Amino acid sequence: MRGSLHLPVLIFFMVLHSGHCQECRNAKASNCNECIQAGPLCAWCKDPNFIKRSEPDHMRCDTVYQLENKGCKSNDTVYPKSWQEVKQNLTLSSTKDQVVQLTPQRIKLNLRPGQPENITVTFRHAQGFPIDLYYLMDLSFSMHDDLDNLKGLGQKILEALKDITDAAQIGFGTFVDKTVLPFVNTNPEILKNPCPGKNIPCQEPFGYKHVLSLTSNSSLFKAKVSSQKISGNLDAPEGGLDALMQATVCEHIIGWRNVTRLLLFATDDGFHIAGDGKLGSILTPNDGKCHMQNNYYTNSNVMDYPSVGHLALKLSEHNIQPIFAVTANMLKTYQSLSEIIPKSVVGELSLDSSNIVSLIKSAYNNLSSKVILEHKNLPDGIKVTYRSKCGTEFSKLAARGECDNVKINDTISFTVTVEATKCISPQAFTIHPLGFSEALTVEVETMCNCDCGDHNLNICNNGTFSCGICSCKEGFTGKNCTCNLGEKTTEELKASCRKDNSSSVCSGLGECECGVCNCFSSNIPGQRIYGKFCECDNTKCEMYNEKLCNGHGECDCGNCRCEAGYEGKACECKASYDGCMTARGTKCSGRGYCECNTCKCIANYETHLCESCPSCPSPCRTYAHCIECYYLNSTGNCENQCENITRITMADHLNGAVRCKEKDSQDCFMHFEMVMKDGIEQYDVILQKDRECPKRLSELQIALMTAGSVLLLGLFLLLFGKCLTELNDRAKYRRFEKEMKENSKWIGPENQLFLKATTTVANPMYDGD
The missing domain is CATH 2.60.40.1510 (ntegrin, alpha v. Chain A, domain 3)
Structure with missing residues (x-):
């Protein structure tokens, strides 16, 4: 026991101590209000000198523990508590x-x-707290055996309530079901007397009828109950939920007081639920409102039955505790209903309902002993x-x-x-x-706004001082409200502090004042943030040997500036170009750069000294028009058309040349060689020999060749057609001979078409004698 009592205290101190290691995620809070809304552990330092000018205001927002460690005094810490x-x-x-x-x-x-x-x-x-009991009774025909007993129990019910409290009231209401098919027989004669026996006094069916408002007059209650007549309907479930809903929400008609409210629901059958109204073409959902006129439920045939959940909500809202007094065959049904409705009980009603008084006492004791x-x-x-x-x-x-x-x-x-x-x-x-x-x-x-209790400090030129920072007047901005916006807006000034539209103001590492970035001071020792948009620092460079820029350079905005004698991205190499020089004395063939005495080729150039480009397209077709100029233009001004091409003689021929054979604009073949020089897209060209042009035919030769071709084509087509006809005729003749052999029995006298006609006459009168 002692350990269990000390446990909450122990937990409290553990939570209190954990505040030292928990964080305040201030989400870049720019003022005290934003800070205290950022999290329950966040506090704000209102001391105007707490941060440096280059530091952001959100550094004022942290846990109390962290702010005090940074030098904020306890009386300058704003930390509201519930x-x-x-x-x-x-x-x-x-x-x-x-x-x-x-x-x-x-x-x-x-x-x-x-x-x-x-x-x-x-x-x-x-003890003795006032009670209101509203008695809601099922008057369907199956209850006619119980009605006489219930009529005589009015006085006893009220006396039972007065045993519990001196301030008791009782009321009465009845229900049957919706008066539409298939719930009730709508035949006019049957509606007048829905009971099976004609000798039984019976009243017309109805949905719900309020008979007596809550009263302490037992004689009146007894008289009202005694005057009730039984009624009847068709199906077994009744319209009890309709009656329960109206008895709950019609407070002014029932006369509910602001006391303990009990609703006694007596029946021997089940209940219709939401959706059953569709059987009678009633589609409008129950709205949970009072619809009573002249003590009758007027919307019984207009609205569907309420759902159990809706009814439970209304009973809870109106503080009503139902007591379901039902027969043994209905106990399980109403026990399931009671599980959904808080503060409700179910009691078994005897066959003649004589135990209802003891049932009420027992139910009240059960309800009052459970406090929710x-x-x-x-x-x-x-x-x-x-x-x-x-x-x-x-x-x-x-x-x-x-x-x-x-x-x-x-x-x-x-x-x-x-x-x-x-x-x-x-x-x-x-x-x-x-x-x-x-x-x-x-x-x-x-509490979402800070009450800092500021004293007037004259540090805001065009604004007011609040919680350690300045709130500027309209048209002014800046840390001390010194920046006059003029015709510009704050957003336009901030745009001047962005590197591009997608980046944050001053790269999120500075404050924009009058369109100029003031970079924040870094909390990291030795780090410096600088640049037009605060995009640079002196620490984010490549490391080598666990040293920034290998210890032989200075980090400048992400790049190492190496000291004399060193090179490389991390200044990791000593400067030397011996391994990058070609035989012609150029560095990396002019197609790369030398880093750490090794060529770094550009584009698709390869090999040790970037001498060739295996994956590049052949230059022969690309520069064929330039070569044609050298063949056709004797003046030698082709360099002006193709600056990348230089013609050399055979004596100047170099190794590694590409042999080319390309057609020019006159369908002549050009033979030449191309040698790649140092640099990108630079070539020497060697012309091998004169162009090879095809011999051209005269117009007469072309005409004769055309006519001969047409004549030969005609003869070929004629011969081809003759051959097809001959083949077709031969095939048909062979098929004819085959049919003649297979059908030889039809030749000559065996052919039925050539038999002589015969006539046979039989005389019925001639017997052959």
């Missing part, structure tokens, strides 16, 4: 003049988002949890408080934890024990 104010707290009492079962009654919470606040709620069940504390009308952004102390120990966190077996004058308590998850406007909600009229009203405000 707090509460009890506005009404009547003591628990159960006198005739005043009954108070729940304390406190009204409280105000000032919550900082993320910082929960605990409320201690105490409840003591008082819950909230309603909870604002968005508020979270509530409960710990129940029914005995000596607290329960686990739960969505509502709950204690069983609570006796009269037993005192129980609940720890209600309320937390704001975001900033909200001032609102209120209630916490109440189900089935009891008393409630705790909780007023909630969130």
Whole structure:
């Protein structure tokens, strides 16, 4: 026991101590309000001299522990905490003049988002608390055996209530079902007398009828119940949920007081639920509102039955506790219903309903011994949890408080934890024990703005000082409000501090003042942030031998500036070009650069000295038009057309030449060689011999060749057609001979077409004698 009591205290100190190692994710808060909204651990330093001019304002936002370590004094630290104010707290009492079962009654919470606040709620069940009981009875024909007994129980029911409390009231209502097919027979004659037996006094069916408002007059209650007649319907389930909904929401008609409210529901059958109305072409959903006129439910045939969930919500909102008095065959059905409806009980009704008085007493004791504390009308952004102390120990966190077996004058308590998850406007909600009229009203405000208690400091030229920083007047900006915007907007000035549209202002490492970046001081020793857009620093360069720029250079905006005698991206090599020089005395053939005495070729050039480009397209076709100039132009001005091409003689021929054979614009073949020089796209050209041009035919030769070709084509087509005809004829003749052989029996006299005609006459009168 002692260990369990010390555990919460231990947890508290552990959480308190953990604040030293937890972080405040300030999300670049630019002022105190943004800082305290960034997280429950965030605090703001309002000392104007806490940060340097080049440091960003968001460095003022951190945990209290971190700010004090950085030099912010405790009286300069703004760290609002959640707090509460009890506005009404009547003591628990159960006198005739005043009954108070729940304390406190009204409280105000000032919550900082993320910082929960605990409320201690105490409840003591008082004896003799007023009770309202509304008796809702099923008048379908199956209840006709019970009606006589129930008529005589009116006085006993009220007496049973007065045994519990002196301030009891009782009311009465009845129900059958919707008066449409297939729930009720709509034949006019049957509607007048829906009961099977003609001798039984019977009334027309109805949905729900309110008979008697809540009263303490037992004689009136007895008279109203005694005057009731049975009715009838077709199907077994009844319209009980319709009646329950109207008896719940029509408070002014029923006469509910702000006391313990009980609703006794007596039936021997089941109930229709939402969706069953479609069987009678009733499609409009139940709206959960009061629709009573002249004590009758007017929308019975207009609206569908309510859903069980909707009914449970309305019962909870109106603080009504149902008692289901049902026969044995319906116990399981209504027990399942009771599981969905909080603070409801089910009792077994005897066959003649004579035990209803004892059932009411038992049900009331069950309801009153269970205390459920819950909230309603909870604002968005508020979270509530409960710990129940029914005995000596607290329960686990739960969505509502709950204690069983609570006796009269037993005192129980609940720890209600309320937390704001975001900033909200001032609102209120209630916490109440189900089935009891008393409630705790909780007023909630969130602390999302800082109250720094600033003294007037004249450090803002065109603005006001607040929480250590300047809030500039319209048209001015800057740390001390010294920048006059003029015709420009703040966004236009900030655009001047961006490297491009996609980058952040001053690369996120500086502050834009009047369109100029003032780079922040770095917290990293030796690091310097600089550049027009604060995009540079002196630490982000390549490392070699675990040293920045190998210790032989200076880091400048991501690049190493090597000292004399060193080179490379990390100054890792001593400067030397011996391994990069070609035989012609050029470095890397003019197609790369020398780094660490090794050629780094550009584009697709390869080999040790970038001498060739195997993957490059052949230059022969690319420069064929330039070569044609050398063949056709004797003046030798072709270098002006192709600056990359230089003609050399055979005596100047070099190794590694590419042999080319290309056609020119006159379909002549040109033979030449191309030698790549040092540099990109530079070639020497050697012409091998004169062009090879094809011999051209005369016009007469062309005409004769054309005519001969046409004549030969005609003869070929004629001969080809003759051959096809001959082949076709031969094939048909062979098929004819084959058919003649296969059908030889049709030749000559065997052919039926050539048989002589014969006539046979038989005389029936001639017997052959």
